[in-house]
Amino acid sequence: MDIEKIRTLIALMEESELVNLEISSDDEHISLTRHYDAPAPTMMAAPTAGAAPIATEAKPAMKPGSVETSPMVGVYYSAPSPNDPPFIKVGQKVQAGDTLGIIEAMKIMNPLEATQSGVIDEILVTNSEVVQFGQPIVRYKA
Template structure:
């Protein structure tokens, strides 16, 4: 598998040389670079290893004009998210303090700690995030009402990922 940094280095080398076309294939991964008058174009074919984000990063590296367009689109998306957050019916998001597995109750046969409509205090336990066989109780941190549960029981969560939305009292 080629790493993004390795692909970037190949792009730089092709950009600095007089080579107009470059193909590389290894272990089911193929990289094809073609350089024209408008800069390098990169195509990466790797069945399950390269994500859209990686492709966008490669395009940003190889085409400065397109980079400006992508940044502009990102700014527009961020503005829309801010407007959506301002117009929403919640004041606070309870986020995961770690990477782990989300559990809505202390055991499979117990009821969830909270559901939509539940009232919570700042020290109310809202869920458990299990990391490395340690079960960490997550507190609400604010007083209010749960207006949205954003993850499913047993789902993997990332650090900083929103778990619940709360309307403060």
């Protein structure tokens, strides 16, 4: 196994902000996973008189209700093929184990299955969108 090849792959992961990377060939298999530590708290100086306030960008609040998240990095497909209807739609009742979509990773089509039963409140991704590990895909009604 070539250490320079591994270093190059690590640099590629850092550049692209990838969490997982898996490469297989006939004679070798490389699997890399990045783990993030929580950032250390930082101390901020109290603003002095006359200092302009700093605007911070607020993240949009998540609606209540549980979500299904992507188990891997890949491309999300909402239907088995372009001419077929989507697996799910808003307002549809699903059971645990039902297929919510497909995530293509390294040319392998992986079904995204519901981990719980419920009613679909919102589909958070679009067809053919690249999704990241842990990214919310579907929100259930609360």
